[in-house]
Amino acid sequence: MSSDTATMPAMAKSERTSLAxxxxxxxRQRKKLAxxxxxxxxxxxxxxxxxIMVITSLKSxxxxxxxxxSPFWATGITTDHYVYLAQNTGFFDHWLLNTVIxxxxxxxxxxxxGTLGAYALARLRFRGVEMFGVAVFITYLVPxxxxxxxxxxxVNAVDSVVPIRDTxxxxxxxxxxxxxxxxxxxxxxxxxxxxxEVEECAYLDGCSRLSALFRVVLPMAMPGIICAVLFSYxxxxxxxxxxxxxxxxxxxxxxxxxxxxxxxxGDIYYWGSLMAACFTGAIPIVVLYSFFMDYYVSGLTSGAxx
Amino acid sequence: xxKSTKNSLDNILGEPKSRRKFISxxxxxxxGIASILATGIPPAFAQERELKLLxxxxxxxxxxxxxxxxxxxxxxxxxxxxxxxxxxxxxxxAVLAGEVQGQKGHDLISLRNANSYLYSEHLxxxxxxxxxxxxxxxxxxxxxxxxxxxxxxxxxxxxxxxxPLVARTDLIAEVGEDLPDTWEDVRRIAGKLKxxxxxxxxxxxxxxxxxxxTRGILWSHGGKLVEADSKTxxxxxKESIEAFKFVRALYKEGMEKExxxxxxxxxxxxxxxxxxxxxxxxxxxxxxxxxxxxxxPGTDRPLHQVINHxxxxxxxxxxxxxxxxxxxxxWKFSENAQLAKEFLDFHFTKENIDKHxxxxxxxxxxxxxxxxxxxxxxxxxxxYFAPYIGWYTHAAGYPGVPTAATQTVEDxxxxxxxxxxxxxxxxxxxxxxxxxxxxxxxxxxxxx
Numbered sequence: 001m002s003s004d005t006a007t008m009p010a011m012a013k014s015e016r017t018s019l020a021x022x023x024x025x026x027x028r029q030r031k032k033l034a035x036x037x038x039x040x041x042x043x044x045x046x047x048x049x050x051x052i053m054v055i056t057s058l059k060s061x062x063x064x065x066x067x068x069x070s071p072f073w074a075t076g077i078t079t080d081h082y083v084y085l086a087q088n089t090g091f092f093d094h095w096l097l098n099t100v101i102x103x104x105x106x107x108x109x110x111x112x113x114g115t116l117g118a119y120a121l122a123r124l125r126f127r128g129v130e131m132f133g134v135a136v137f138i139t140y141l142v143p144x145x146x147x148x149x150x151x152x153x154x155v156n157a158v159d160s161v162v163p164i165r166d167t168x169x170x171x172x173x174x175x176x177x178x179x180x181x182x183x184x185x186x187x188x189x190x191x192x193x194x195x196x197e198v199e200e201c202a203y204l205d206g207c208s209r210l211s212a213l214f215r216v217v218l219p220m221a222m223p224g225i226i227c228a229v230l231f232s233y234x235x236x237x238x239x240x241x242x243x244x245x246x247x248x249x250x251x252x253x254x255x256x257x258x259x260x261x262x263x264x265x266g267d268i269y270y271w272g273s274l275m276a277a278c279f280t281g282a283i284p285i286v287v288l289y290s291f292f293m294d295y296y297v298s299g300l301t302s303g304a305x306x
Numbered sequence: 307x308x309k310s311t312k313n314s315l316d317n318i319l320g321e322p323k324s325r326r327k328f329i330s331x332x333x334x335x336x337x338g339i340a341s342i343l344a345t346g347i348p349p350a351f352a353q354e355r356e357l358k359l360l361x362x363x364x365x366x367x368x369x370x371x372x373x374x375x376x377x378x379x380x381x382x383x384x385x386x387x388x389x390x391x392x393x394x395x396x397x398x399x400a401v402l403a404g405e406v407q408g409q410k411g412h413d414l415i416s417l418r419n420a421n422s423y424l425y426s427e428h429l430x431x432x433x434x435x436x437x438x439x440x441x442x443x444x445x446x447x448x449x450x451x452x453x454x455x456x457x458x459x460x461x462x463x464x465x466x467x468x469x470p471l472v473a474r475t476d477l478i479a480e481v482g483e484d485l486p487d488t489w490e491d492v493r494r495i496a497g498k499l500k501x502x503x504x505x506x507x508x509x510x511x512x513x514x515x516x517x518x519x520t521r522g523i524l525w526s527h528g529g530k531l532v533e534a535d536s537k538t539x540x541x542x543x544k545e546s547i548e549a550f551k552f553v554r555a556l557y558k559e560g561m562e563k564e565x566x567x568x569x570x571x572x573x574x575x576x577x578x579x580x581x582x583x584x585x586x587x588x589x590x591x592x593x594x595x596x597x598x599x600x601x602x603p604g605t606d607r608p609l610h611q612v613i614n615h616x617x618x619x620x621x622x623x624x625x626x627x628x629x630x631x632x633x634x635x636x637w638k639f640s641e642n643a644q645l646a647k648e649f650l651d652f653h654f655t656k657e658n659i660d661k662h663x664x665x666x667x668x669x670x671x672x673x674x675x676x677x678x679x680x681x682x683x684x685x686x687x688x689x690y691f692a693p694y695i696g697w698y699t700h701a702a703g704y705p706g707v708p709t710a711a712t713q714t715v716e717d718x719x720x721x722x723x724x725x726x727x728x729x730x731x732x733x734x735x736x737x738x739x740x741x742x743x744x745x746x747x748x749x750x751x752x753x754x
Binding site for chain 1: 360362363364365366367389391392393394395396397400401404407408409410411412467514515570571574575576578579580581587588590591593594597598599600601603
């Protein structure tokens, strides 16, 4: 007989009742277990790319090329690919920092301008407001592969005064062209979910429109704005075409193009280092999302329910 | 006195400015200074001259390093800044298109196959330099590469990347065969080895390798896409139909379905993994086996020891193969066009070509006759094919010159697609050839 069982009769009846009440009922535990089990395939599906990236980045070249071995396991762990990335490429020296700078500055500019634009289109009444809204949407739909052609002329025109080609400034100048329409499109819907009456109350309390925007509307729209920030940051982080066309200097490249240039040489792909670069490059975005996940989810759904 | 002072002040300051003009000019100057301070980059007019070269990320990094060294040496002599930029080979067309659109970018650019024709009007004429370098180097081994419209030499042929047959000598010996010399040999051996789990691997898909090898098969059977005038579509012939029939048989007897989805790297992986018995590829597949210390599956024996290269197979129409020809040109809009040409003169000296070729481990096969028998190709039996393969290698567009239409046909992978359709019975050889003819006619008409 265990000591626990031995002490049971000694426990007061009230204590036993309280213990029983605090205990999660079995049916609820079973339900929880079933929920988690049902979620497992989805989690496995979502995390599979990360898993493959990590596991491939830790394999030797010999093992990666051996088709008779399972691609899902590593029999020998090596950090050679991470070392190669650090020692033979500009990944940590330049590309990562360039990407952070470009993504941060572009996001700040785009969200600032886009928020004001979205508010104007959602709230103000002026001639052509509907048309502006549609125009923003259409601008968002124009593919980058077409937009980059006229943008080259813009970048070159600025470059003739202040050399921005082959620097990340060319990206900071051009990324807002696709980020601002996106932010406006996202936030227009969000602003429309905020009751006008709240703003009207602010006016009655003596606020100007601008003051009402900053003191009342923006705090209420924070989940939507954070959602826009996250999306803008991710779009800037992953952007490839503008970065490829405007920057060829090795030291000024961003992650997406730098990795492609250095680790794909002709028909030889440095798979291990490519996967190491993809995994390392994804970490900052994962961290960012994990901090703001709640805002992100509510930002996405709030615009959808009204 | 006061009046004269006022006059001199007027001379200095000029006419009084309107408030609006003053504000806009002040804003412009402030903005300019602010951006210079923010970016830390001096304005365009205050910058030093810089000679910039754009090329692809070479398979052998040392080749890029040697090119950069030469450019730096030249820059030191000329007293200018220099820079070598690289992009992945598949992305080079996008960057070139961007530079042409903006009429700004690098001075020297690497051009593949028909790009010298495609961008002809934006490229400097190189006729003089072409002749000068030819005299120095014993003549060019190709007279179709680097051509622009109206026969102008708009780029200098640089090197080519050949496509020999890469074969596992041990597996071929196991089935009692010699290394293949004809396409029929390839078909027979591939059939035997596929049964043993070691198929032949030729991409029938959207890849550069596929473009080259399918052209090789077509030409070796006497077929061609266009006539020697580079304008008349000539694909619909009984020789072409025979080539298509051959591809279908080769696919069914010697290959596996996966080749229909392969890109340029997959055949390397297949060979280095020990699965494929034969493929067509530059020496990069062999070099990968060396670099990755690949072993023959189930043994401790290095795989590269049993890989060898032989000349492309002979067919009823002779021995032919396509290759990636690289040329180097100078943009017309370059501010350093003369300097760029001087660099090319410097780069194409015997000493520098030799160093560049050696640094690339022979991968950059020479287009100057005096380098064809370079000692590096005698350094290993794996390279014995190299000095001779140039005789059988042609640029896309053969028997004509590579033109803008040639490049379009290549970029759309029309020949690999047609052969894949035939190989998988989605079209008969006659139907596939007829459809290809219609597609080619439309493209050549548009570019006429």
